[in-house]
Amino acid sequence: MATTITAPPTTVTEYAGGTLAREQVSLWRDGWRRLRRNKLALAAVVYLGLLVVVAVIAFFWTPYKPNAIGTCDTYAVPSGAHPFGCDELGRDSLSRLMVGTQVSLAEGVGTAIIVLVVGVTVGLIAGYFRGTVDAVISLIINIFYGIPALLVALVLVVVLGQGLLNIMIAISATIWMDMARLVRGQTLSLREREFIEAARASGAKSGKILFGHIFPNAMGPIIVQATFVIPIAILTGAFLSFLGLGVPPPQADWGGMASEGVAAIRYVTHIVTFPSIALSVTLLAFNFFGDGLRDAFDPRQKR
Amino acid sequence: MTRGTLIYIGQRVLLIVVTLLVVSFGVFAAVHSLPGNAFISEHLHGAALASVLHQYGLDQPIPIQYWNFLKGAIHGDLGNSFVIQGEAITPLVLRELSVSMELGGAALIITVGLGMLFGVIAAMRQNTWVDYLLTTIAVIGYSVPSFVLATLGILLFALALPDWTFSLFGTAIGYPLRWQGTYGDIVQLSLPAIALGFYTSGQVTRITRAAMLDVVQQDYIRTARAKGLKSRVVTIRHALRNAMVPVTSILGPLVVSIIAGSVIIENIFGIPGLGKEFVRSITSHDYNVTVGVFTIYTLLIGVANLGVDLLYTVIDPRIRY
Amino acid sequence: MLEVKHLSTSFFTDDGEVKAVRDVTFDLFPGETLGIVGESGCGKSVTAMSVLGLVQRPGKIVGGQILFKDRDLTKLNSEELRQIRGRDIAMIFQDPLSSLNPVLRVGFQIDEAMFAHDKIAKEDVPERGVNLLKQVRVPDAQRRVKDYPHQFSGGMRQRAMIAMGLSNRPELLIADEPTTALDVTVQAQILELLRDLNQEMGTSIILITHNLGVVAGLCKRVVVMYAGEIVEEGPVEQIFESPQHPYTWSLLRSLPRVDEKRHERLKSIEGLPPDLIAPPPGCKFNPRCPFRIEKCFSEDPPLEMVGTAQQAKCWVTMKRAYAEMNAATITDTRPGAASGVRPPAELLQVVADLRTLEEPEVLETLAENPQLLEQMVSEEPAALEQLVADHPAVAEKLVTEETAAAVDGAAEDEKSE
Numbered sequence A: 001m002a003t004t005i006t007a008p009p010t011t012v013t014e015y016a017g018g019t020l021a022r023e024q025v026s027l028w029r030d031g032w033r034r035l036r037r038n039k040l041a042l043a044a045v046v047y048l049g050l051l052v053v054v055a056v057i058a059f060f061w062t063p064y065k066p067n068a069i070g071t072c073d074t075y076a077v078p079s080g081a082h083p084f085g086c087d088e089l090g091r092d093s094l095s096r097l098m099v100g101t102q103v104s105l106a107e108g109v110g111t112a113i114i115v116l117v118v119g120v121t122v123g124l125i126a127g128y129f130r131g132t133v134d135a136v137i138s139l140i141i142n143i144f145y146g147i148p149a150l151l152v153a154l155v156l157v158v159v160l161g162q163g164l165l166n167i168m169i170a171i172s173a174t175i176w177m178d179m180a181r182l183v184r185g186q187t188l189s190l191r192e193r194e195f196i197e198a199a200r201a202s203g204a205k206s207g208k209i210l211f212g213h214i215f216p217n218a219m220g221p222i223i224v225q226a227t228f229v230i231p232i233a234i235l236t237g238a239f240l241s242f243l244g245l246g247v248p249p250p251q252a253d254w255g256g257m258a259s260e261g262v263a264a265i266r267y268v269t270h271i272v273t274f275p276s277i278a279l280s281v282t283l284l285a286f287n288f289f290g291d292g293l294r295d296a297f298d299p300r301q302k303r
Numbered sequence B: 001m002t003r004g005t006l007i008y009i010g011q012r013v014l015l016i017v018v019t020l021l022v023v024s025f026g027v028f029a030a031v032h033s034l035p036g037n038a039f040i041s042e043h044l045h046g047a048a049l050a051s052v053l054h055q056y057g058l059d060q061p062i063p064i065q066y067w068n069f070l071k072g073a074i075h076g077d078l079g080n081s082f083v084i085q086g087e088a089i090t091p092l093v094l095r096e097l098s099v100s101m102e103l104g105g106a107a108l109i110i111t112v113g114l115g116m117l118f119g120v121i122a123a124m125r126q127n128t129w130v131d132y133l134l135t136t137i138a139v140i141g142y143s144v145p146s147f148v149l150a151t152l153g154i155l156l157f158a159l160a161l162p163d164w165t166f167s168l169f170g171t172a173i174g175y176p177l178r179w180q181g182t183y184g185d186i187v188q189l190s191l192p193a194i195a196l197g198f199y200t201s202g203q204v205t206r207i208t209r210a211a212m213l214d215v216v217q218q219d220y221i222r223t224a225r226a227k228g229l230k231s232r233v234v235t236i237r238h239a240l241r242n243a244m245v246p247v248t249s250i251l252g253p254l255v256v257s258i259i260a261g262s263v264i265i266e267n268i269f270g271i272p273g274l275g276k277e278f279v280r281s282i283t284s285h286d287y288n289v290t291v292g293v294f295t296i297y298t299l300l301i302g303v304a305n306l307g308v309d310l311l312y313t314v315i316d317p318r319i320r321y
Numbered sequence C: 001m002l003e004v005k006h007l008s009t010s011f012f013t014d015d016g017e018v019k020a021v022r023d024v025t026f027d028l029f030p031g032e033t034l035g036i037v038g039e040s041g042c043g044k045s046v047t048a049m050s051v052l053g054l055v056q057r058p059g060k061i062v063g064g065q066i067l068f069k070d071r072d073l074t075k076l077n078s079e080e081l082r083q084i085r086g087r088d089i090a091m092i093f094q095d096p097l098s099s100l101n102p103v104l105r106v107g108f109q110i111d112e113a114m115f116a117h118d119k120i121a122k123e124d125v126p127e128r129g130v131n132l133l134k135q136v137r138v139p140d141a142q143r144r145v146k147d148y149p150h151q152f153s154g155g156m157r158q159r160a161m162i163a164m165g166l167s168n169r170p171e172l173l174i175a176d177e178p179t180t181a182l183d184v185t186v187q188a189q190i191l192e193l194l195r196d197l198n199q200e201m202g203t204s205i206i207l208i209t210h211n212l213g214v215v216a217g218l219c220k221r222v223v224v225m226y227a228g229e230i231v232e233e234g235p236v237e238q239i240f241e242s243p244q245h246p247y248t249w250s251l252l253r254s255l256p257r258v259d260e261k262r263h264e265r266l267k268s269i270e271g272l273p274p275d276l277i278a279p280p281p282g283c284k285f286n287p288r289c290p291f292r293i294e295k296c297f298s299e300d301p302p303l304e305m306v307g308t309a310q311q312a313k314c315w316v317t318m319k320r321a322y323a324e325m326n327a328a329t330i331t332d333t334r335p336g337a338a339s340g341v342r343p344p345a346e347l348l349q350v351v352a353d354l355r356t357l358e359e360p361e362v363l364e365t366l367a368e369n370p371q372l373l374e375q376m377v378s379e380e381p382a383a384l385e386q387l388v389a390d391h392p393a394v395a396e397k398l399v400t401e402e403t404a405a406a407v408d409g410a411a412e413d414e415k416s417e
């Protein structure tokens, strides 16, 4: 039944105004929608969610004690009791794999946090103060780009000691530059915008402008960049462990397990197989997720 | 070469020198301040230890030690190994560098060749299954750790070529895991080089694809087609030439990546290169070697970056420094 | 020589089918110069690119014929088309900087056009390249062939483009906004060059521009395009003297005229060209036309003869407008100003806009503007039906909103009693 109209008629101009106002919001919403449509990224998120669950469970329960020696024979092949078999010392591979999840995730996320803090701070300072400060920071960044990354991490681990935090610091030292450079660029362009000028004119402190105005506006690319730090950090952590300079034994971690597996490859292949798969799939998931994020929030990359 | 170019090269060389100084001092100070040294394992005590330390100048303050190192380094002498006693580091490191360069060079060729080929094909077939397949391979490339790929390669070789077996294991699985002599032949080189190059090829694929997609939108591609050029000519001569500019920009980081990867690969395949030497030196406290390898790699990266910058001017005539 | 018949070209984008060229028909005789004019975005370039088969995904020629020397170019395979491109029909583009490959030498890019076809003997190519540059008046041509495009000035780049276009002695040269990116003096030189080429070599030229002044200097005949369609066509003098389509009339008014005071502000046409995915019903110019009548909103006028050799696509035409609406004295050029006719409902446009959106956005817009739905129900049920066909979820909203409103209405009624 047609109802009588009491409201004033909508005009085209009003309508258009509404569209404009919605544009800002819909940029983010469009991004999320695109992300949700990306099946690969979605699958990656589900997998990573499961991984976190496994990591949490491993704090409370694993089939065997991960470091308990002799739960079965040396190099026992997968069986009902030990689905992923056992290693050289007869430790249960599944339990160790579960605990290794914690190490990989911690390395990835921890490093990303350090890189975020360092990279964002350094980048904001360089971009905002420009001049000499920027020149010095840029020089430091260039020096870091000029040195062999993994070797720096190796030296740092040796110097600092093989703790988890030290490993994260060592990895961060090799990859913070991209973040700093990104934030610097964003800051350089943002600081010229009206709303920053306005904030400055109204006497806001530099710190407030940097973290209150510039940082939130550069959030999108920063998050995307941070997402890509995680797989690189996990990979580097695995490299360190593989070379015997990762988390100290007997702590289980994927890189170290793979290394033991390679050493045992002439006898059995299952020891190298499972940590390798875990690492590869996890890195793949983080990269698919990162790609998805970027495709969704960076229109230039739209396929 | 213009004056500007020379000035630019001068600046880059200066940056290399500064980097070398900062890095070598940093590493030098760091490793020499570590507790313990290479001689602990030899059960030297008291006067004997002191004399050995004195022989290597290790009883002096670190700045003095570094100064002595620097003096030597300028003349191309990186000092002597602690562990392989009396062995001069410079010739050792140079020999190993040549091995690593052989491996790394092969990996770089694979990386750039494969990466650009895949990138171009993916871009030309944008949004088809070919594109999806190749971009997925690229992501797999930079997701699967090189040691996983290497292991997989070894296992596959063992399955496919069980007869081709001579190895350090002396068992039936047989890729020749020990580098024969100093340099490997093509067959020996192939698997380590592929395992090493595949990781970075993924990045090249992605950059090439994006660059090609960008370039084919450009007006000059339309012009080239309007001239009646064959599409192969348009793709290669007009599009790829331009797409190589952004690809060139990642060559520097690519070299760094390949160096990192070679540390792993050399250790898996027992290739007597710099990467293997580095890990040995750092785990056996042979710190003069550690510093030497680090310095050489830093120099290598600096030179590679400078080369890339000059390559730019060849690829894109608009770039002048 | 060239006959374009009922050409339609569309781009199939995520947002819908962009009908960039619709049912365009024109022809060209050997040695003739034809101008195609219209605001930017009206489909001139796409028409030209269609002729050369240069339209790329997501674009596609969806209908019509392009007869060139009795061959239908739309039916040729890619190799046959390639052989015609640059050899029989050459094309030059608007921005001479971006249209030349930055990493290849200018001389090489010209020679390459000749090597691609076997019309010019291979051994003659290098010399001909230099001579062509001389012919298009690039100074010091011998040395300049080794330069890169960024070492050329804007005007010289366009000359180089023309040299490239002429290198195979094509029968037809399509120049797409060849002077737009250049400053005025260089513009004049380039036009003069084109005129000479046409007269000396007999090359037919299609000149595409949004500037009627440029056409006047070079072309015998002109085609005016609007929103992908030809709206007027005829000999240049006739069109300039008595344009019959209000759009052409407006374009001409916006030209700076010699007899007017220099600093009088350029009048531009009010409004924007329509959305090519969902253009307004009826005549596509109706949202901007000062002379529109009711019929213009419902029926699309045909392209009809309006004089000797002149065609226009308008229900009113300027003859009538002058006679009935005092167009001679018109100062207010806003839509509908002369005729006083308002569109039936702007609501229609809103609905058209809504139809281009995604469903969640549509629902959100409707939620934000509650009166919109009511208005549609009462005023434009047909349009609403279309909207519902596109977005079925709107129907659910319709039910609830309507019932809710009805309940509200009932409650109000009760109160007032």
Ligand SMILES: Nc1ncnc2c1ncn2[C@@H]1O[C@H](COP(=O)(O)OP(=O)(O)O)[C@@H](O)[C@H]1O
Binding pocket: C011, C013, C018, C020, C038, C039, C040, C041, C042, C043, C044, C045, C046, C047, C057, C058, C059, C276
């Ligand atoms: N690649 C494309 N994708 C989608 N739409 C396009 C594309 N190229 C052109 N169009 C559409 O075709 C219309 C006509 O474009 P064009 O012929 O370039 O206009 P002009 O008259 O300025 O040369 C434009 O309004 C545009 O919307």
Ligand code: SF4
Binding pocket: C245, C246, C247, C283, C284, C285, C286, C289, C290, C291, C292, C293, C296, C301, C313, C314, C315, C316, C317
């Ligand atoms: S008068 Fe009518 S038909 Fe003619 S141009 Fe204006 S709106 Fe179109």
Ligand SMILES: [Mg+2]
Binding pocket: C041, C044, C045, C046, C176, C177
């Ligand atoms: Mg155009």
